[in-house]
Amino acid sequence: MPSLRAANSNPSPRPARVKDVAAMAGVSVTAVSRYLNAGLTLPPATAERIDAAVRDLDYRPNRMARSLSLGRTDTIGLVVPEIANPFFAHLAAAVEEAADAEGMGLLLCATLNRLDRELDYLDRLRSHQVDGLIFLTNHGDDGTLARQIDATRGIVLIDEDVAGTNVPKLFCDNTQGGRLAGAHLLEAGHRSLGFVGGPETLMSSGERLDGLRQAVALQAGATLAWCCAGPHTPEQGRRAAEAWLDLEQRPTALFIGSGALLAGFLDAVREAGVSVPADLSLVAFDDVGPLHLFNPPITAIRQPVAEFGRQGVALLRARLRGEAPADAAIRLPVELVVRQSVAPPPALRRKRPPLPMRSSSPTTRKTRQ
Numbered sequence: 001m002p003s004l005r006a007a008n009s010n011p012s013p014r015p016a017r018v019k020d021v022a023a024m025a026g027v028s029v030t031a032v033s034r035y036l037n038a039g040l041t042l043p044p045a046t047a048e049r050i051d052a053a054v055r056d057l058d059y060r061p062n063r064m065a066r067s068l069s070l071g072r073t074d075t076i077g078l079v080v081p082e083i084a085n086p087f088f089a090h091l092a093a094a095v096e097e098a099a100d101a102e103g104m105g106l107l108l109c110a111t112l113n114r115l116d117r118e119l120d121y122l123d124r125l126r127s128h129q130v131d132g133l134i135f136l137t138n139h140g141d142d143g144t145l146a147r148q149i150d151a152t153r154g155i156v157l158i159d160e161d162v163a164g165t166n167v168p169k170l171f172c173d174n175t176q177g178g179r180l181a182g183a184h185l186l187e188a189g190h191r192s193l194g195f196v197g198g199p200e201t202l203m204s205s206g207e208r209l210d211g212l213r214q215a216v217a218l219q220a221g222a223t224l225a226w227c228c229a230g231p232h233t234p235e236q237g238r239r240a241a242e243a244w245l246d247l248e249q250r251p252t253a254l255f256i257g258s259g260a261l262l263a264g265f266l267d268a269v270r271e272a273g274v275s276v277p278a279d280l281s282l283v284a285f286d287d288v289g290p291l292h293l294f295n296p297p298i299t300a301i302r303q304p305v306a307e308f309g310r311q312g313v314a315l316l317r318a319r320l321r322g323e324a325p326a327d328a329a330i331r332l333p334v335e336l337v338v339r340q341s342v343a344p345p346p347a348l349r350r351k352r353p354p355l356p357m358r359s360s361s362p363t364t365r366k367t368r369q
Contacts, residue, residue: 024053025049036050074103074104074105076106078108081138082110083110091305091309097309107130109121115141132154132319133155134316136158136160140199146163149165149167150165155316160202171204175207175214179212180211182216193225193254193255194254195208196244196261197257198232199229205257228243232258233261234263236261238267245269245272245274254280255282256284258284277343283342284300287303294341296340299339299340300337311330
């Protein structure tokens with residue numbers, strides 16, 4: 001079909017509007033709107049005229065008008081505490097990829113882990129600026145956040161729970177991570193273990209500690225000798241290291257609950273002349289940073305970040321369609337990535353060669369890197 005531009009050019013510098021498309025194609029504004037926004041089926045010749053007019057006029061649909069017409073924005077929000085943390089940055093990339101595969105846009109919202117900003121983004125969802133939210137928080141709650149979440153339609157919690165909420169949720173198996181870390185340290189011969197974790201009010205911190213306790217309980221003579229809790233920051237990692245250095249009887253192996261804590265902890269113990277793994281063995285949670293580039297490379301519990309993104313978007317879409325029950329809860333498995341930050345304790349090395357590793361069982365997944 002010949003171009004309509006020569007006979008029906010649009011000399012005005014203003015952007016083309018839907019009525020311009022309708023005039024050029026010789027149809028009503030309603031027909032154009034329903035054809036472009038709602039998939040109205042038209043005779044092939046009519047549809048071709050509209051498509052040609054859209055091309056010739058370089059028409060760009062008004063997104064706000066389209067949203068009002070359809071009752072949706074085809075955009076979801078991802079609410080995270082921060083984007084400087086490698087875990088949240090990797091998660092945002094995974095959610096973006098999954099949303100794009102579904103033809104949806106993504107609005108990234110960083111709350112600075114502040115309640116007032118979290119409540120603001122929940123209000124944005126209720127004002128229909130996005131169709132739904134994938135929501136992460138990293139602090140305790142006095143009930144305020146839980147009430148607002150439960151009053152909001154189209155929300156999915158991932159990574160961290162908000163106690164008392166009744167919405168679909170997606171978490172990793174934190175308890176399994178604690179068990180894997182503990183079993184690996186015990187297998188190397190350690191009997192005095194410690195834990196450096198996040199705030200005690202967070203579900204993930206408690207579950208990772210519970211898993212470590214379960215592993216210790218299965219080994220005769222082993223003890224969980226020391227625990228330290230605080231925010232997931234490098235500054236807290238340094239404080240934990242200073243507390244560990246002040247102990248009269250230091251645990252010879254530690255499970256550290258996040259990459260941010262690990263960074264600060266390592267800085268402080270190295271300044272004090274402690275060598276990893278000669279003096280201290282470490283396993284960290286979250287294998288999203290370049291832990292394989294550390295000296296030594298750090299053994300870690302790896303979360304499936306890409307799967308978090310894929311399943312988080314899928315769960316939210318199911319929720320928006322009314323297909324995901326409010327009490328839906330999914331747990332994703334984790335795995336142990338074995339590197340070089342774990343060795344037998346010094347006393348055991350003086351007595352005999354390192355113990356050989358036992359073969360992995362189905363519940364003790366290991367990857368060597």
